[in-house]
């Protein structure tokens with residue numbers, strides 16, 4: 156080897172050493188063992204490189220880095236899972252913002268692709284942070300743009316406006332049942348269907364709130380009146396009872412006095428029998444005593460019948476009061492039952508509401524824990540429902556909710572349960588079905604719903620829904636089951652809607 160070749164080798168060795176030193180900087184920070192060994196390696200490669208010692212160090216690092224790769228993969232997939240659940244939560248929070256919702260869906264799709272290198276994970280993070288920042292900015296900056304012509308569009312896009320609108324519609328629906336001819340309600344309903352500006356919306360909210368307060372107050376005063384009525388009936392019964400007890404006591408005293416009187420007359424007759432000197436005087440004395448006895452007995456009988464009549468009078472008065480009490484409590488019980496039912500009924504679809512579902516689910520969950528029989532939960536969400544509202548108006552949206560609710564209910568078995576979960580989402584409880592029966596039944600509902608002939612403004616419209624369904628499994632709670640069904644529903648939406656995703 157000539158001097159030129161030696162020089163070239165030296166240069167290449169130095170280049171390689173510098174490269175390894177620089178590359179080693181990338182792995183720094185993974186673990187303290189790797190960091191220590193990297194320092195050793197760099198020492199062997201700096202100055203005049205000692206490749207023999209460097210090789211020993213490289214071998215040690217190789218093993219450590221291989222192990223580190225497994226940890227890194229685990230870390231990457233748990234990070235992706237956390238990102239996915241954060242984006243799902245965000246997707247729900249921005250459900251009214253079409254653009255943000257679309258971005259969130261794209262992000263969810265990206266998260267479901269293989270992660271590849273560590274940098275793609277960084278990019279996913281970057282996107283998720285951007286998305287959260289956008290959502291935050293959208294929530295903080297409400298609707299109104301500077302130009303007036305943009306007002307209308309911004310109003311429709313404003314999620315706060317939309318949610319107040321939906322809330323107000325629901326409130327009105329519940330009051331429309333009770334006060335179908337209230338002119339204020341009729342007016343608000345009509346203006347809502349034509350579209351209302353934000354001022355009008357707030358004023359209408361105030362009107363409806365005032366109605367609710369009035370209703371609550373009159374309900375409270377009615378309850379007060381019923382309770383007052385119960386009190387006075389009970390007071391009357393109690394004073395009648397008191398009288399009857401006092402009457403019985405005085406009757407007893409009278410009877411005791413009469414008996415003592417009769418007893419004394421009888422003793423007097425006995426005395427006369429022993430001591431009378433003539434038949435005549437005995438006869439006279441006996442006649443006198445017998446007359447007294449007869450008087451006392453007749454007085455006693457008079458008292459008895461008077462007491463009896465009084466007692467009957469009291470009993471009949473008590474009977475009347477008790478009947479009145481029974482009637483009052485029955486009316487009150489009926490009102491309470493109606494109120495409980497109303498509190499658990501969704502006013503628009505007349506289906507049980509979320510509160511009723513929670514109660515039913517807790518009961519079914521306890522049964523499931525005891526019996527171990529299958530119990531399935533299905534979440535149903537109408538597809539692209541916002542478009543119906545936007546294109547045909549809120550009233551058409553409401554009508555759709557009613558028809559879909561009725562359709563779902565018609566297809567359930569007697570032991571099943573349905574509730575409106577909120578918005579355009581329904582929840583079903585199906586006890587004692589196998590996985591196959593569950594999907595078969597949901598499939599029947601799904602396909603028949605897609606064939607229902609909806610028509611708005613002379614336009615035929617197809618309404619479809621997506622379904623997420625799951626069975627209770629060992630270790631499940633009502634919350635975990637609902638979350639699983641909900642995540643299946645999101646999957647059904649992601650994969651194109653109008654389909655069922657289940658266990």
Ligand SMILES: Nc1nc2c(ncn2[C@@H]2O[C@H](COP(=O)(O)OP(=O)(O)OP(=O)(O)O)[C@@H](O)[C@H]2O)c(=O)[nH]1
Nearest residue numbers: 250317321537538539540541542549552553578579
């Ligand atoms: N008419 C009417 N609309 C409601 C009611 N409750 C919620 N909404 C509206 O339902 C719409 C739900 O829209 P999104 O959550 O975007 O869902 P979607 O359009 O069905 O889209 P996907 O669920 O992704 O298929 C919102 O515009 C709500 O304002 C209601 O009681 N009546």
